[in-house]
Amino acid sequence: MGQDTDIIALVGARDRGHALLEALLGIPRIEVRYVFDADPAAPGVLLARQNGICCRSDGRFDELSADADVDLILETTGEPEVLAALQTSKHPNSCLLCAAGVRTLSHVLAELTDVVARANVEKARYLRQASHQIKSPLSSIQSYVNVILGGYTGELPERTREIMEKIHSRCDAALDALAKRRMLADLRCIDRDGLEMSTVHLSEAISEAVDRHAALADERGIEIRLLPHDGPDLVDCDPQKVATLLAELLQNALIYSYDHGLVEVSVKAQRDGRLAVSIRDHGIGIPARCLPRIFDEDYRADPAVKHHQDGAGLGLTIAREIADLHQFHLAAEGEEGKGSVFTLTVPPAPTA
Numbered sequence: 001m002g003q004d005t006d007i008i009a010l011v012g013a014r015d016r017g018h019a020l021l022e023a024l025l026g027i028p029r030i031e032v033r034y035v036f037d038a039d040p041a042a043p044g045v046l047l048a049r050q051n052g053i054c055c056r057s058d059g060r061f062d063e064l065s066a067d068a069d070v071d072l073i074l075e076t077t078g079e080p081e082v083l084a085a086l087q088t089s090k091h092p093n094s095c096l097l098c099a100a101g102v103r104t105l106s107h108v109l110a111e112l113t114d115v116v117a118r119a120n121v122e123k124a125r126y127l128r129q130a131s132h133q134i135k136s137p138l139s140s141i142q143s144y145v146n147v148i149l150g151g152y153t154g155e156l157p158e159r160t161r162e163i164m165e166k167i168h169s170r171c172d173a174a175l176d177a178l179a180k181r182r183m184l185a186d187l188r189c190i191d192r193d194g195l196e197m198s199t200v201h202l203s204e205a206i207s208e209a210v211d212r213h214a215a216l217a218d219e220r221g222i223e224i225r226l227l228p229h230d231g232p233d234l235v236d237c238d239p240q241k242v243a244t245l246l247a248e249l250l251q252n253a254l255i256y257s258y259d260h261g262l263v264e265v266s267v268k269a270q271r272d273g274r275l276a277v278s279i280r281d282h283g284i285g286i287p288a289r290c291l292p293r294i295f296d297e298d299y300r301a302d303p304a305v306k307h308h309q310d311g312a313g314l315g316l317t318i319a320r321e322i323a324d325l326h327q328f329h330l331a332a333e334g335e336e337g338k339g340s341v342f343t344l345t346v347p348p349a350p351t352a
Contacts, residue, residue: 013044
């Protein structure tokens with residue numbers, strides 16, 4: 001209770017339970033921790049296992065009596081004996097919603113999903129048009145500035161050169177922000193079915209992200225240290241999008257590190273079998289009051305603005321959007337002045 005992520009247990013994983021699980025997996029800051037069904041081959045159980053969710057099919061609910069973090073239990077079967085067993089088995093902290101309430105919740109979620117999807121399509125269409133209209137004049141300005149800085153209009157006084165370089169830098173930042181805003185709009189127009197899924201080594205995606213930002217790290221003398229992981233690291237994902245997710249997290253770590261600092265990237269297997277990718281920096285950190293909003297669109301903490309004025313406030317939002325599309329879990333920790341760590345938790349690819 002009172003935590004950033006709401007924990008849910010789902011009881012009944014046939015058609016209604018399966019549809020509800022699909023909807024819940026796509027909602028940020030919702031974690032489905034347990035799925036129960038007497039049929040181990042129920043569609044919701046299979047989906048839960050693909051996402052690293054604890055499943056049980058023996059009719060017992062021992063986990064629910066012991067887990068005080070479960071906020072809500074959704075009972076979808078409508079069977080009185082199942083409801084009675086849950087009422088006696090659940091932890092006192094947990095709320096229980098019966099099948100009738102779950103039906104209403106399912107209808108509400110379906111309507112909300114449809115409304116949000118339509119709104120995202122309209123917003124994306126507008127952003128595409130607006131970004132194209134803005135990009136052309138910005139690119140033209142940058143081209144003229146390049147001509148001036150190249151000396152083709154004659155030798156520049158020192159002060160004039162400083163101003164031209166500043167204009168060039170601001171154009172770069174604005175074009176980068178436009179590209180990220182369009183990427184975010186595109187991400188919000190697709191669902192999980194729009195991902196190009198394949199099985200890849202997580203280490204390969206991490207290496208691609210490191211390669212993207214090697215020049216930035218070298219420019220500021222920052223070491224990117226990849227900590228060894230000897231275990232299996234196969235995951236099912238859209239490789240291009242996950243590489244983008246990791247690149248955004250790594251860029252964030254580099255930007256908000258101090259010069260000649262250290263960024264550590266590690267992969268660790270958790271007790272539940274999932275893999276946790278952590279990107280840790282030792283830079284300016286994140287004030288506690290800012291952590292709840294760190295993934296919000298356009299949000300930037302005050303220390304971040306002072307440290308890097310040209311940030312768009314979109315990189316972490318893009319990372320969270322890609323994580324949510326994959327039904328991965330992305331979390332942030334940090335302390336002002338002592339660095340931060342972003343952790344992406346993913347289920348391993350099913351073994352043959």
